[in-house]
Amino acid sequence: MFSERIERLTGSLIREILALTQREGVISFAGGLPAMEAMPELDLAQAPQELRQYGTTEGEPSLRARIATDLSRLGRSCAADQVLVTAGSQQGIDLASKLFVDPGTPVLIEAPSYLAAIQSFRLFGARFIALPLSPQGIDPAALRAEIARQRPAFAYLIPTFQNPSGYCYSEATRLEVARVLDNARVPLIEDEPYRELNYKHVDHVPICAHLKAAPWIYLGSLSKTGMPGLRIGYAAASPDLVPLLVRLKQSADLHTNRLGQWWADRFLRNPDYPAHLERLRASYRARRDAMAAALDRHFRDFARWEVPAGGLFFWVQLNRPLDSRVLLKKALDRNVAFMPGEPFFPDDDRPRGFLRLNFSHADDEAIEHGIRILGQVVRSCLD
Numbered sequence: 001m002f003s004e005r006i007e008r009l010t011g012s013l014i015r016e017i018l019a020l021t022q023r024e025g026v027i028s029f030a031g032g033l034p035a036m037e038a039m040p041e042l043d044l045a046q047a048p049q050e051l052r053q054y055g056t057t058e059g060e061p062s063l064r065a066r067i068a069t070d071l072s073r074l075g076r077s078c079a080a081d082q083v084l085v086t087a088g089s090q091q092g093i094d095l096a097s098k099l100f101v102d103p104g105t106p107v108l109i110e111a112p113s114y115l116a117a118i119q120s121f122r123l124f125g126a127r128f129i130a131l132p133l134s135p136q137g138i139d140p141a142a143l144r145a146e147i148a149r150q151r152p153a154f155a156y157l158i159p160t161f162q163n164p165s166g167y168c169y170s171e172a173t174r175l176e177v178a179r180v181l182d183n184a185r186v187p188l189i190e191d192e193p194y195r196e197l198n199y200k201h202v203d204h205v206p207i208c209a210h211l212k213a214a215p216w217i218y219l220g221s222l223s224k225t226g227m228p229g230l231r232i233g234y235a236a237a238s239p240d241l242v243p244l245l246v247r248l249k250q251s252a253d254l255h256t257n258r259l260g261q262w263w264a265d266r267f268l269r270n271p272d273y274p275a276h277l278e279r280l281r282a283s284y285r286a287r288r289d290a291m292a293a294a295l296d297r298h299f300r301d302f303a304r305w306e307v308p309a310g311g312l313f314f315w316v317q318l319n320r321p322l323d324s325r326v327l328l329k330k331a332l333d334r335n336v337a338f339m340p341g342e343p344f345f346p347d348d349d350r351p352r353g354f355l356r357l358n359f360s361h362a363d364d365e366a367i368e369h370g371i372r373i374l375g376q377v378v379r380s381c382l383d
């Protein structure tokens with residue numbers, strides 16, 4: 001009755017956990033949710049009436065121009081007609097899946113990688129080539145070897161404050177990865193929703209800015225700096241890919257909602273935008289530090305982690321490979337939620353003992369309380 005791909009449709013563990021965290025009194029470190037109080041006001045009072053009409057598939061011209069200017073400033077020279085406004089960067093992932101993936105298509109990803117990207121690629125039948133990720137990024141030599149061995153349709157990378165690890169590729173790795181992809185002409189899908197959320201200075205020129213020959217898609221989002229509820233993201237792409245992405249978008253939803261695009265354009269052009277980003281960074285930096293301190297108090301004996309330079313997550317590795325899905329059940333009994341690490345790996349023999357902890361959503365007091373309880377839960381499973 002259904003298409004064969006429906007057999008590959010997996011539920012979203014994140015969505016299921018997020019549903020549980022709506023329960024009264026649950027402290028959630030599970031989602032990648034911005035703090036409600038850190039979001040700008042949603043003031044739509046001045047929205048023009050013309051927004052009621054259909055718009056263009058590519059997106060509102062002024063917003064596309066602004067995004068192209070910002071990307072060019074980052075070093076990736078880009079014209080407005082290379083930008084497609086999407087329903088969050090998640091839609092960019094869906095469009096890229098449709099563009100490149102057939103059943104059995106090899107796709108190169110980091111291990112671990114963003115859960116919902118893995119799900120999307122898997123839905124279309126991808127076969128995963130997973131490269132281990134270190135705090136400096138993937139190993140360019142391993143990338144070269146895998147490309148020579150199995151020629152992936154593309155590499156999907158999250159080089160800046162990665163989800164789930166929080167890692168940020170070094171500049172040397174970025175340059176080398178770009179060189180490897182260029183030499184082999186393997187397309188890059190670079191996904192950067194956390195780019196603006198840096199808590200100290202780091203070098204992070206997008207990898208696509210270094211590309212000279214390989215096709216590329218750069219995904220950005222206003223979900224983490226603005227508001228996720230409006231579903232505004234974008235896909236900028238090398239000129240060869242743009243017309244195909246536009247046609248795929250056309251058949252998906254005609255265009256992204258115009259009200260959200262109108263709001264996003266004003267948000268990015270508001271003279272207060274840089275100050276808003278600074279406030280956001282200051283507030284999340286404080287929460288990151290609160291979580292680092294709480295982890296030091298309650299996890300030090302049995303786990304390790306890096307303090308992330310940006311993004312929204314701690315990636316905690318327990319010294320013993322406990323199944324973190326079992327830990328989650330016990331934690332939820334005590335009203336604390338987190339994301340188990342296993343689903344961020346694509347294979348069946350997934351490493352165990354990883355927890356992804358979000359620090360943007362709970363306040364300092366809840367962070368200390370929740371991490372203490374979580375520490376007790378882990379300890380009770382180690383005894």
Ligand SMILES: Cc1ncc(COP(=O)(O)O)c(C=O)c1O
Nearest residue numbers: 032088089090114163221223233
């Ligand atoms: C790496 C990554 N890509 C894409 C997304 C989707 O974001 P959006 O809200 O822009 O669709 C997320 C959301 O958490 C993410 O972490």
